[in-house]
Amino acid sequence: MGRTIEIYDTTLRDGTQAENFNISVDDKIRITQALDRLGIDFIEGGWPGANPVSAEYFQKIQGMSLKHAKVAAFGSTRHFRNTADKDPNLLSLLDARTPVITIFGKSWDVHVRDALHIGLEDNLLIIEDSLAFLRPKVEHLFYDAEHFFDGFKDNPDYALATIGKAIDGGAETIILCDTNGGTLPHELPPIIDRVKQYLEGCSRKVRLGIHSHNDSESAVANSLLAVSLGIDQIQGTINGFGERCGNANLTSIIPAIVFKMGLACEVRKHIDRLYTTSRLVNELANLPNNRYQPYVGESAFAHKGGIHVSAVRRNPLTYEHIEPDKVGNIRRILISDQAGNANVLHKAKKWGLKLSASDPLLATITSELKELENQGYQYEAAEASFELLMRRVLGLQRNYFKFESFRVIIHKVDMERAPITEATIRLYVGGDEVHTASMGDGPVNALDCAMRKALTRFYPCLEEMVLTDYKVRVLTGEHGTEAKVRVLIESRDHVCSWSTVGVSVNILEASWQALVDSINYKLMKEDNRK
The missing domain is CATH 3.20.20.70 (Aldolase class I)
Structure with missing residues (x-):
């Protein structure tokens, strides 16, 4: 050396x-x-x-x-x-x-x-x-x-x-x-x-x-x-x-x-x-990943059809200057359903989930991951959402509540004052229907408050959970205000912090997804501590 x-x-x-x-x-x-x-x-x-x-x-x-x-x-x-x-x-x-x-x-x-x-x-x-x-x-x-x-x-x-x-x-x-x-x-x-x-x-x-x-x-x-x-x-x-x-x-x-x-x-x-x-x-930083960046870009070790793929399957050194896993990246054969398996197995081991390379559920997780990524989901900074995804596929995720509907009303009555925002939600916890509303500083905060109000009496541990950061990224600009957005939410309690993600053409829907994942992750952690 x-x-x-x-x-x-x-x-x-x-x-x-x-x-x-x-x-x-x-x-x-x-x-x-x-x-x-x-x-x-x-x-x-x-x-x-x-x-x-x-x-x-x-x-x-x-x-x-x-x-x-x-x-x-x-x-x-x-x-x-x-x-x-x-x-x-x-x-x-x-x-x-x-x-x-x-x-x-x-x-x-x-x-x-x-x-x-x-x-x-x-x-x-x-x-x-x-x-x-x-x-x-x-x-x-x-x-x-x-x-x-x-x-x-x-x-x-x-x-x-x-x-x-x-x-x-x-x-x-x-x-x-x-x-x-x-x-x-x-x-x-x-x-x-x-x-x-x-x-x-x-x-x-x-x-x-x-x-x-x-x-x-x-x-x-x-x-x-x-x-x-x-x-x-x-x-x-x-x-x-x-x-x-x-x-x-x-x-x-x-x-x-x-x-x-x-x-x-x-x-x-x-x-x-x-x-x-x-x-x-x-x-x-709320900035897009450069897929063509050397070593760490999505395309750095991507191979698309033809002679390249055939050669890489026999010997990756034919078209790769280093092994991608050395820097934590993965080889992507763009026509293959095997791309991403290594990452999924790595995460499963990290979170103590029993999953082997021969388990048929591995292909299910990988396929779902690829489909979600195509829709705009990214899990590098939202590992809590990815862990929940894996647990759902493996049948390990408990259904803590069942969502029925939500409504957000923004009422502007005075141009010199901030608008009034109210969220109403309807969900079930076990056999109990919960229908409640809450005011908030903006629609996402109102949704968050309404969910806490509905769930805290069933799950008191949610009182110690707080939302610490909220980011929105526009994923596609060609449709103007119809563009799809990705929402990243960070939450924490007295032990640790975690991040969740949601994607939709509707910013409130994307926010709701991330909020639901955040609460589910907190409740899952509490179960695992018992």
């Missing part, structure tokens, strides 16, 4: 700068936990002083225990008018109380003059004393040399001087940033070679990292080439999300490092979780 590569994920900061990428604090926590399970070394949580979401995230994450990953707070060097010990940005970084702090400074003389409006020597000063102030107060201190490659091309001596000052200030890793994403792979070797020569004369030994943006479609290539040139830390995002055209895509970089370059990293131990991690981030 070769040297160890550090994987630094910045999805929660750089990723959130992507257009239409919006996540809540709870989403950020879920992504952090998923990245930790994947084996990511460092997770950049955001800029503590930038917005309330980041501030709340750092407060919440302090009370959580991660198995491997270390959380990083991100910020800039001090403002020129402030001393380091009085600079609000540096103080907010310390207030985040993370084991890692990453700060960036200007490497490009153009930015020093035109963005900071200070002298070149002044910039060197604020880099060194910002890092020197932080160094004794944090476990790991990283320095992002912003616009390093552009700065080097314009003024190599000054760009190198900036990283020299970062080293003098105490940075343990220097990350070379292609912030504008305009550097091409052939440009990297001479620049990185010059950097390594420069570092030989510096006061301390440091590690080097790479932070690439994808504006020239070279972020992954630049990152992998940098590793081959001796760089030890790669920064990127899951699915390549990021500002403008995105960041280096870790879901492509990590398997290349592990399977193609034979290098060590913690993610190697858990790389079969890469596919589900990729899907989870997409779902929580």
Whole structure:
């Protein structure tokens, strides 16, 4: 095994700068936990002083225990008018109380003059004393040399001087940033070679990292080439999300490092979780999965008829560069009814369900799963719904109630005031008919309240269950307001959280499906605890 590569994920900061990428604090926590399970070394949580979401995230994450990953707070060097010990940005970084702090400074003389409006020597000063102030107060201190490659091309001596000052200030890793994403792979070797020569004369030994943006479609290539040139830390995002055209895509970089370059990293131990991690981030960001994405896309290992299928059946290596299950994906023979069996068996084992490869019910589950996926259902971020589906097919799911009908009325009586929303439902629990109504803050909340009102007297445990998140995605836009939608609902109790899904051309119908699954899952869990 070769040297160890550090994987630094910045999805929660750089990723959130992507257009239409919006996540809540709870989403950020879920992504952090998923990245930790994947084996990511460092997770950049955001800029503590930038917005309330980041501030709340750092407060919440302090009370959580991660198995491997270390959380990083991100910020800039001090403002020129402030001393380091009085600079609000540096103080907010310390207030985040993370084991890692990453700060960036200007490497490009153009930015020093035109963005900071200070002298070149002044910039060197604020880099060194910002890092020197932080160094004794944090476990790991990283320095992002912003616009390093552009700065080097314009003024190599000054760009190198900036990283020299970062080293003098105490940075343990220097990350070379292609912030504008305009550097091409052939440009990297001479620049990185010059950097390594420069570092030989510096006061301390440091590690080097790479932070690439994808504006020239070279972020992954630049990152992998940098590793081959001796760089030890790669920064990127899951699915390549990021500002403008995105960041280096870790879901492509990590398997290349592990399977193609034979290098060590913690993610190697858990790389079969890469596919589900990729899907989870997409779902929580309420963005569609890129089916053509390498390694983790639905089509990455899909084969459609003809010579390809015949060859793959005999030997998958004929048309696959790696085995799909290594990254948690599956081979899909598009004319075959066998696609998806491995995933179903994996889930059955995870949930303690007795199901073997020879069980005829496996084909039933797989067939139903494929049909539901064709309708728009996705279960990567709604595993509770998928477990209920499997239990129903296996005859293990109890019918806790029988739904008869629901009605939602929205009454707008004053244009200056919010509309009045009321939901009425009719269902049976055993032989008892329940017919009740409830007001709510919107139709979904009214439905939720009406269901709780109807069921809680039969199942008191529902009182401790709360709906924590609600997302809607339009699946097809060609029919305008007639488009099909997918609703994702997250619920929790005092033990854990779970997610459920519904799909329909009617948003209330889709919401109802997800709500029903959420309640059924809670009741099923209670039965299993007894």
